[in-house]
Amino acid sequence: MIGSGLAATAALMGSGAIAQTYPNQLVRIIVPFSGGSLTDILARSVAEKLAAKWKQQVIVENRPGIAGVSSVAKGPTDGSQIMLTSNGHSVIGVVNKNLNFDPIKDFAAISRVGSTPSILIVPPDAPFKTLAELIAAAKAKPDSLSYSSAGVGSSTGIAAELFRHLTQTKMVLIPHRGLPESQISIMRGDTSVAFTFFGVGGDLIQSGKLRALAVTGKSRMAQLPDVPTFAEAGLPEFTYDSWFGMLAAAAVPKPIVSQIARDLAEALSDPALIKQFAAQGADIASSTPEAFEAELRSDAERYGKLVAMSTDGAAK
Template structure:
């Protein structure tokens, strides 16, 4: 076989392989798809996952279901699961520090996953019991500083979005509080409502109605502007803590071995269905911004967060 024939045959073989991969991606999914959520039902992550599943099912003409598997078990099941797109993970930015919080998880939260893309971002609200003696952020910080170690705070765990936010808050305010971890955000809110914990972070989607009804008190909200739904709650900058800047994201991940064509297709499909004006409007009313990104951009963001928040959580004793 001369050199010219070899090049032609090699090119044909490569083209055939590429065509096969493209055809495989275009026919995806071939079976039921599970969106695993490592938090309890009713959490912000769960609400978004159900919206994604509801919109992807008709587009893919396949059943897309949400499975709540709170904790490490849920995330681990996806990292070790089939790399055929039948099982995906919808999680929050706390995912990036799992390896710091849990030393022997058996997987790497960055290397063992492939980013598909962001789904949404949402501001966080610092909440306290409705009958708490502190009515402003400044009063709460003063109380925490005066009683180091006496106050406790709830979260969905040190490595959750709300847990990382609390650690960042403690660091910036030079306060000491005791973490009381919960299975999810709803449980964390209940502990604050009962006065079992002095503070927690939540999302308007999860706790807005409780704040509006007076069952929880919000002292400040992250972001550059107040929420239209809670016009009396100041931003952290307005409340005297402009250095508290925290961007919470929610996004889709897949096992690292999933083929890039399928990852790309899932990313494009999610971007398309979540860009629907009705969906965007529905979540905007809940204080959630639908924001998507490319797989490469999401991978880069995951690495940056692992570096930044990993150090923060490690310093907190994670």
């Protein structure tokens, strides 16, 4: 009894000592999407803030796809490698049946970083100019339209699956490595429909290179005053919160996870940072590790079922 108590005390003291010296080496923030995506943009802003706080080099590495996520799950457990990703993380286990890791159990939730409205886009010369016309076209000729995403299981991919499910339409999925590539396919007319975020596609929408048909949220975006909400466009049941958050490997000591969460909360409270992303339509806000874990598990349950239906063909 005494021996086990001493061992437990020593373990706690050891974890505390680790947290007090963290970070004592370069820290990598892994982004499982290509450069230029909103996740990537957020990660680089966060890295700059944390580097100043920690007085340690913090770099962002883009490792698109499952390989990037796996590298964190199976990577260092000293906090030297963390990940900033989107809510698509919650369903990658459904989309990819043979993962060598569990996207929920093998990760420790650190904090939510922010959220942003999702914007439904089509090519600028598309024959449908309203949401109703798009839905009618998709229903008139099932599988005649294609939709792109920033990758299977990405935030924009989930938005598209939710859209298909609610409208009971059949379209062909064309996944890409990130939002920039997805948007290019829409501009070229290679794909018919996609979702994006203002921070990545706003300039293209405002310049007429992409046409926006609807935006999520209770009110229109100030940056896109002529684009109706889904409720205004006739699909009020389409509600979707695209969040971004930070995760670590599950084996990273809790004191380190807690410290990162606290330091991240401080970084995200910077008025200049909040204003910077507000201009891009993103709401910057942190959360506790416990609250973020609950949100991650809730989304895995809700969207996992939806994506599973689409993957299995039940919703097609």
